[in-house]
Amino acid sequence: MGKILFRSTNRQAQPVTFKETLLKGQAPDYGLYVPVEIPKITRQDIKKFSTMPYYEIAFEIVKLFVADDIPESDLYQLCRQAYNFPVPLAKLDRNLYLLYLDKGPTASFKDFAARLMSRMMNYVASKEARKLTVLVATSGDTGGAVADAFFGLENINVVVLFPEKEITVRQRKQMTTLGKNIKAIAVRGTFDDCQALVKRAFNDPALSHLNLTSANSINFGRLLPQSVYYFKAYVEANCDDLVFCVPSGNFGNLMGGVLAREMGLPIKKFIVAVNENDEFPRFLETGIYSPVVPSRKCSSSAMNVGHPSNLARLIDLYGGWLTDERDKDGKVIRKGVMKKAPDLESMRKHFLSFAISEHEVDDTIRKVYQKYSLIIEPHGAVSVAAALKANINEPVCCFETANPAKFAEKIRQILDIEPPVPENLLKLDALEEKYIVIDNDYYQFCEILR
Numbered sequence: 001m002g003k004i005l006f007r008s009t010n011r012q013a014q015p016v017t018f019k020e021t022l023l024k025g026q027a028p029d030y031g032l033y034v035p036v037e038i039p040k041i042t043r044q045d046i047k048k049f050s051t052m053p054y055y056e057i058a059f060e061i062v063k064l065f066v067a068d069d070i071p072e073s074d075l076y077q078l079c080r081q082a083y084n085f086p087v088p089l090a091k092l093d094r095n096l097y098l099l100y101l102d103k104g105p106t107a108s109f110k111d112f113a114a115r116l117m118s119r120m121m122n123y124v125a126s127k128e129a130r131k132l133t134v135l136v137a138t139s140g141d142t143g144g145a146v147a148d149a150f151f152g153l154e155n156i157n158v159v160v161l162f163p164e165k166e167i168t169v170r171q172r173k174q175m176t177t178l179g180k181n182i183k184a185i186a187v188r189g190t191f192d193d194c195q196a197l198v199k200r201a202f203n204d205p206a207l208s209h210l211n212l213t214s215a216n217s218i219n220f221g222r223l224l225p226q227s228v229y230y231f232k233a234y235v236e237a238n239c240d241d242l243v244f245c246v247p248s249g250n251f252g253n254l255m256g257g258v259l260a261r262e263m264g265l266p267i268k269k270f271i272v273a274v275n276e277n278d279e280f281p282r283f284l285e286t287g288i289y290s291p292v293v294p295s296r297k298c299s300s301s302a303m304n305v306g307h308p309s310n311l312a313r314l315i316d317l318y319g320g321w322l323t324d325e326r327d328k329d330g331k332v333i334r335k336g337v338m339k340k341a342p343d344l345e346s347m348r349k350h351f352l353s354f355a356i357s358e359h360e361v362d363d364t365i366r367k368v369y370q371k372y373s374l375i376i377e378p379h380g381a382v383s384v385a386a387a388l389k390a391n392i393n394e395p396v397c398c399f400e401t402a403n404p405a406k407f408a409e410k411i412r413q414i415l416d417i418e419p420p421v422p423e424n425l426l427k428l429d430a431l432e433e434k435y436i437v438i439d440n441d442y443y444q445f446c447e448i449l450r
């Protein structure tokens with residue numbers, strides 16, 4: 001198999017190699033890069049993963065896409081440095097598993113992507129003697145994970161935008177207490193506003209001298225590492241077929257799983273678990289896509305997304321075309337236009353989807369504590385609630401994507417107990433914050449970038 005190329009979902013931009021998708025993030029035609037073909041992993045090779053440490057599984061998978069853009073011995077070291085924390089799988093019931101993705105340095109599943117992507121980017125940038133500026137919009141956890149992962153890297157500056165009122169104090173402190181090459185900006189608006197500012201900046205010729213690149217899940221380099229834990233969960237659960245129930249916001253986690261499935265991992269079905277931002281389950285049911293604008297505020301804040309950026313990739317894989325309509329300056333005038341319908345029949349075979357209400361989240365946190373003596377936080381609760389709602393008599397793997405201590409108020413309110421705080425988060429309390437507050441205004445944002 002030759003080197004994998006990546007094309008844009010909008011089909012106007014030239015295909016590029018892995019290295020370029022990593023540095024560019026978004027395609028110049030505002031589309032998302034997707035692999036032109038997806039390399040396969042045999043059942044035989046998947047079996048071998050059961051005896052490997054996590055970082056070796058990561059290496060085996062990522063190398064198929066990276067090819068010679070990063071020599072294998074170097075990539076191996078990057079994987080080894082990135083994945084120095086455990087990824088435990090708990091069996092709650094005969095047919096119910098929970099994969100813990102919250103054991104990284106910022107206690108969120110975003111660490112999985114950010115820690116490897118940052119290392120790959122820095123590697124490529126230093127080989128080419130280039131300086132990059134990573135621009136990232138966060139609904140809470142991405143910013144912290146990205147800031148932590150890039151902190152101190154010599155060839156990369158990071159600018160993080162977050163919605164002033166939609167994140168917790170600890171989440172904010174993960175971005176605002178580092179300093180050095182990490183700058184934090186609070187926006188008086190929603191996460192969607194932050195994301196719109198960032199997306200616009202990427203395609204603004206007046207900013208091209210900054211070498212802006214994305215660390216959001218529109219970057220394929222962030223997606224790819226997220227396919228690895230699906231393999232890990234699969235070999236560890238040791239079932240023939242496994243259903244994954246993915247708590248979803250921008251659908252980056254889900255696309256990691258979809259990629260794993262396309263590579264050959266026997267994933268029977270995905271349950272797409274969303275909070276009250278229910279655009280996807282409505283779409284699956286009716287075939288009509290209408291984004292939730294503005295996005296609804298739920299306690300699973302990292303999933304308060306009314307128009308998931310990675311949905312364009314999923315629709316593309318099923319033969320459709322989803323894009324945003326723009327004016328000549330690149331400003332989005334209509335979000336989420338379905339230019340061509342995907343194969344909805346196939347999608348319905350491969351995906352179930354449920355929207356989980358705030359009330360159901362509370363119930364599930366309570367139920368899981370009573371039944372299994374486990375504290376789960378709102379994102380994990382959305383996952384477990386959807387798995388129970390699907391009520392399928394097959395092994396299902398849910399995800400806990402953040403540590404409950406990040407949502408201590410919620411846990412206190414529902415369970416009347418104090419979740420234990422991991423050491424990495426405790427350290428933050430004493431640190432001093434530095435950040436700028438701006439309006440939801442593109443020109444104000446550009447001033448600061450310059």
Ligand SMILES: *Cc1c(COP(=O)(O)O)cnc(C)c1O
Nearest residue numbers: 141249250251252253302401402
């Ligand atoms: C980002 C995030 C999600 C949603 O993941 P997507 O890839 O955006 O779908 C879920 N839970 C937590 C804790 C997150 O930080």
